[in-house]
Amino acid sequence: MRSLPWAKAPLLLFKRPGVAIALMVATVVATLPAVGTPLLISASQSDSIEQQLNDQCALPGGFHAKFARSGESYSEGGGDGSLGTGVTIDALDREDVLAEIDRIEQLADRVDGLSEVDRTLSLGAPQPWTEHHGRVAGIRGGDGGYNSVFFIHRDAAFDRIAPVEGDFGPGAWVPTEFDGVAEVNPGDSVVTGLTTKVGSEAQLWDAFPGVDTEYTPGSEPVDLEIPVTGVYESLNGHPLMKTEWCHMEYGLNLAVTPEPEWRPTVLLDEETFWTLAEQAELSVQVHLRFELDEPPSLDQAAAISDQLAEIEPEVVSTGTTMDYEMPRFEHRAQVVGEALLLPIGVVSGAAILVGLCIVGASGVLWVRRRGVELAALAGRGVSPGALGLKGALEAFPAAVLGGVAGHWLCWLSMPWWAPVDRIDARAPVWSAVLGIGAVLAALLVVGVVSGRATRGFTEPVKIARRRFGTVPWELVPAGGAVAAWLWLDDSITVTSGDAADRVGQVAQLPGRAFVVPLLTALACAGMAARLLRTWWGRPQRRPMRGVSGFIASRRIRRDGWAGAVMVAAVAVPTALAGYAVTASSSVSETIDAQARSEIGSDVVVTFDEPTDIGDMLSRFGEATSVVRVDTLTMDRIKVSTLFVDVDSFERAADTVKLMAPGVDIAGVLSGDGVPALAIGTPEVVDGAATVNLPGPATMDIDVTTVPDLPGGRAGNPVVLISNEHLPELPWSSGYQWWVRTDDSAGVRDAVESRFEDATVAVSAERYDGTPKQSLTASMEYLLWVSLLTAVVVVVGILLRLESRAPANRRAYVVMRRMGLRSVTHRLALLREVGVLLGAGVAVGVVVSAVLVVTMATDFDIDPASGPGVVVTVPSLAVVWLTIATLATVCGAALFVHARIAAAKPSLVLRDTA
Numbered sequence: 001m002r003s004l005p006w007a008k009a010p011l012l013l014f015k016r017p018g019v020a021i022a023l024m025v026a027t028v029v030a031t032l033p034a035v036g037t038p039l040l041i042s043a044s045q046s047d048s049i050e051q052q053l054n055d056q057c058a059l060p061g062g063f064h065a066k067f068a069r070s071g072e073s074y075s076e077g078g079g080d081g082s083l084g085t086g087v088t089i090d091a092l093d094r095e096d097v098l099a100e101i102d103r104i105e106q107l108a109d110r111v112d113g114l115s116e117v118d119r120t121l122s123l124g125a126p127q128p129w130t131e132h133h134g135r136v137a138g139i140r141g142g143d144g145g146y147n148s149v150f151f152i153h154r155d156a157a158f159d160r161i162a163p164v165e166g167d168f169g170p171g172a173w174v175p176t177e178f179d180g181v182a183e184v185n186p187g188d189s190v191v192t193g194l195t196t197k198v199g200s201e202a203q204l205w206d207a208f209p210g211v212d213t214e215y216t217p218g219s220e221p222v223d224l225e226i227p228v229t230g231v232y233e234s235l236n237g238h239p240l241m242k243t244e245w246c247h248m249e250y251g252l253n254l255a256v257t258p259e260p261e262w263r264p265t266v267l268l269d270e271e272t273f274w275t276l277a278e279q280a281e282l283s284v285q286v287h288l289r290f291e292l293d294e295p296p297s298l299d300q301a302a303a304i305s306d307q308l309a310e311i312e313p314e315v316v317s318t319g320t321t322m323d324y325e326m327p328r329f330e331h332r333a334q335v336v337g338e339a340l341l342l343p344i345g346v347v348s349g350a351a352i353l354v355g356l357c358i359v360g361a362s363g364v365l366w367v368r369r370r371g372v373e374l375a376a377l378a379g380r381g382v383s384p385g386a387l388g389l390k391g392a393l394e395a396f397p398a399a400v401l402g403g404v405a406g407h408w409l410c411w412l413s414m415p416w417w418a419p420v421d422r423i424d425a426r427a428p429v430w431s432a433v434l435g436i437g438a439v440l441a442a443l444l445v446v447g448v449v450s451g452r453a454t455r456g457f458t459e460p461v462k463i464a465r466r467r468f469g470t471v472p473w474e475l476v477p478a479g480g481a482v483a484a485w486l487w488l489d490d491s492i493t494v495t496s497g498d499a500a501d502r503v504g505q506v507a508q509l510p511g512r513a514f515v516v517p518l519l520t521a522l523a524c525a526g527m528a529a530r531l532l533r534t535w536w537g538r539p540q541r542r543p544m545r546g547v548s549g550f551i552a553s554r555r556i557r558r559d560g561w562a563g564a565v566m567v568a569a570v571a572v573p574t575a576l577a578g579y580a581v582t583a584s585s586s587v588s589e590t591i592d593a594q595a596r597s598e599i600g601s602d603v604v605v606t607f608d609e610p611t612d613i614g615d616m617l618s619r620f621g622e623a624t625s626v627v628r629v630d631t632l633t634m635d636r637i638k639v640s641t642l643f644v645d646v647d648s649f650e651r652a653a654d655t656v657k658l659m660a661p662g663v664d665i666a667g668v669l670s671g672d673g674v675p676a677l678a679i680g681t682p683e684v685v686d687g688a689a690t691v692n693l694p695g696p697a698t699m700d701i702d703v704t705t706v707p708d709l710p711g712g713r714a715g716n717p718v719v720l721i722s723n724e725h726l727p728e729l730p731w732s733s734g735y736q737w738w739v740r741t742d743d744s745a746g747v748r749d750a751v752e753s754r755f756e757d758a759t760v761a762v763s764a765e766r767y768d769g770t771p772k773q774s775l776t777a778s779m780e781y782l783l784w785v786s787l788l789t790a791v792v793v794v795v796g797i798l799l800r801l802e803s804r805a806p807a808n809r810r811a812y813v814v815m816r817r818m819g820l821r822s823v824t825h826r827l828a829l830l831r832e833v834g835v836l837l838g839a840g841v842a843v844g845v846v847v848s849a850v851l852v853v854t855m856a857t858d859f860d861i862d863p864a865s866g867p868g869v870v871v872t873v874p875s876l877a878v879v880w881l882t883i884a885t886l887a888t889v890c891g892a893a894l895f896v897h898a899r900i901a902a903a904k905p906s907l908v909l910r911d912t913a
Helices: 009-016 017-054 094-108 270-277 299-317 324-368 371-379 386-414 426-457 463-468 475-487 512-537 547-559 558-601 646-652 655-659 663-667 744-754 776-803 805-817 822-859 877-900
Strands: 065-068 073-075 087-089 120-125 134-140 146-148 150-154 163-166 171-175 189-197 222-232 267-268 286-289 319-324 494-495 504-509 603-607 621-634 637-644 676-678 686-690 698-706 719-724 733-743 759-762
Touching: 017 299, 017 386, 017 426, 017 621, 065 094, 065 299, 073 134, 094 286, 094 299, 120 270, 134 676, 150 270, 171 426, 222 270, 267 270, 299 319, 299 324, 324 371, 324 426, 324 512, 324 558, 371 386, 386 426, 475 512, 512 547, 512 558, 547 558, 547 822, 558 655, 558 822, 603 655, 603 744, 621 646, 646 655, 646 663, 646 744, 663 676, 698 719, 733 744, 744 759, 805 877
Parallel strands: 150 267, 171 222, 637 719, 676 698
Antiparallel strands: 065 286, 065 319, 073 087, 120 150, 120 286, 134 146, 134 189, 163 222, 171 267, 189 222, 494 504, 603 733, 603 759, 621 637, 621 686, 621 733, 676 719, 686 698
16 A cells, blocks of 8 residues: 555556646657767758868869879980980870779778769960960961960869850850951861970070970971860850859969969860870870768768768879868867857756756646645655655656657757757767756756645644745856856857868857846846735735626735746747847848958949949849049058949948948048048148049048948049049949849849840858858857747746646636626736736846847947947847737636636535546
8 A cells, every 4th residue: 555656656647637737748858969079060061161262273073183194205315315306296185084983983982971973174375385385276367377275174074154145066155256367157167276386596504505405296287177065155254153163263374373374174075185186296184083972071071071081092192182160170070060069058958947946846736736635645654755756756758758848849940940950879868868857857856846835744844944945046157157257258169170261160149148048038037026025915005996807806916926027938038039139130131241341232243344243133122333542542541442423322332331330431432522421540630631633633532531331442532423523534443333222132133134244243252151151050059949948938937827727726616696797707818917927027127228228339349340239120020929928828818717617516615627
């Protein structure tokens, strides 16, 4: 008999479904962040690797191997002992090149996750060695001379170009920019020439004045007629040069040499290329790219790095060079994980504690609902510790089910809160361990709380324990918040290793931006709960009007501590959610504003000549014309001068209002004379100034200084002048259109489809591949956890109401016989729940506003860049908060009324109803 209460314990809890459901939900809330913490950190590390792979092209995620092969040339020794009298050229060994490619491919097969090889074969030289000595490859022009080109074969090259006309076939594809050669169309043919050019009159080396300059057989070009099968848009300056061909940018001298010196690229099919190469006196440059099939997780990246390091000695053993960046990408991902550990750990720990608090409340509710049985057991000599063990045993099935549900919900919701779905192989293991730990912690809390709550059945409450409850424990998190503010590092960049190229840098919000708000919210909520408990404990001089108000007031005051704790439980997630959503949007908006201020607006289109675009961009947003003239001098100070349209400039360049607050831009620039706005510096002050324009002309202006202006370059102060005063300019730095729009991609497509010579800069791409990328992930996680803990609010309200259900049922039956209407009772519940929930939401909103104002300076991770912190109030979030509050109040009140009204009068005095 003594063991019966404990043997049946795992099943007895389900006779109290309200307690069981509350315990399950609370365990879910405690388990979810515990399970999600390692998953989020691992997913963020995988996301970092993917971003680095997407932000670079010159070096792939796998590796890039390069080698060169050529026919041997040697000089015939002279009979008189001179250096040589001739040169003999042996043909290029094609099989040797292909054998080396096969050898490298076999080594690449030992690396996991690599795609098929992408081969690029190049024939040609960047430039002659000297004026008289070098090797050139060219196509014969109309004047009989040769125009230097690069002959290229690349696997699937014709899928990586923008064709103009023609179809792929054996022969050559020529670019649209083909200087010195008559217009070439598909069906024509070109004559190629490859030769060695050595000085005719100049000597090769001053040390050997007797060297013979007659060379055979390489002194005459080898001509080969090749059919033209198509024309493609030139790679020089083409966007494809930054994506599909960027690994060949320097090898082909594209975008790195002055326009007169760059050489066109002629694409050949493989057979034509080798036919030409075997007759050449030039080396064949071979580029082998091995990409990854998909971005790896951190453990996969580590394995790939080790495998690449293992094959590197064999790859380079024959003179081949091998480049790969995966170890550095892996290193940066590790830095990302280290940077996220503190903020995510703090947020997850807070959510786990909130869940465990509700678990403890469930234990108190269990003691209240099982009071008769527990008192009987205590009267038979069962100790509080044993009763606590009984509570833990009864809670075991519900806690386990809650843990399993939390684990399942975490994985199910991962697409919403994780940046990618690729995680390290160790992350699920740590996730399971932490989830099990959360369940065990929940059981421990239930056992301890229920054991302590049952002490009142066997022993009186000691005076010391009563005084213990009067200690203002909320001052502890308040002191912790002050200590965190003073002691935590306020750095905004985590640097590790060689950060010269920012691979070892990760931008982050300071740790205090997470710890201080959390501790402050706990302290403020605790203080508010204490003040409310004190207020409700005072004698009520003026009872609330009406029957429903009287009932609600008496119920709140009857259990003041529970109501005060409920207010605190509502205030904490409300404050954290409000702070998180405001901080997240503010950080994103601040970064976006900094990018817009650097380039001018969301999109800046630059032309070399004045270009009228008409209404082409009006459907995308606000546009304004700007004439930029850089490197002018104003009173011997180098400045960037912008001639702007006064009427539309402020609307298109919206950051100007943030950078020059309180200044009427249009009013100043429309004044008398030639007014100008300039960034104030010790050298640039208000008053008259003279700008030296291009050429001999000057312009006298009247300067008004402001803190900052958008569109600066090279650190030069910006000067704004109305375009009404635009003089005749022999040159400019660009005729621009600044566009404020939400559709940057649409603007780019519209401009590039109509204007081939336009340059488009997009602010959204400004920080790609920099430490600022994906900065707000930790803030978004704080928001997600705050919304998750809001579920606890609903559970807590139901727990509080459920804990008083027996007394409320008895009172309801009596009041019904006294004439109480159901509508009045519903209204009383609405007022009771509404007061508690409304007070908690009000406290949370006030605390979140104070936190945002206090912590706003930490939202800017680049204080040196304008326009400073841009705080964005999430109006949509406020609307949803209001709707959620009203829905919770109505739902909880109606649910509890239905349960109370279902009580049978014959059973109203028993606690088994």
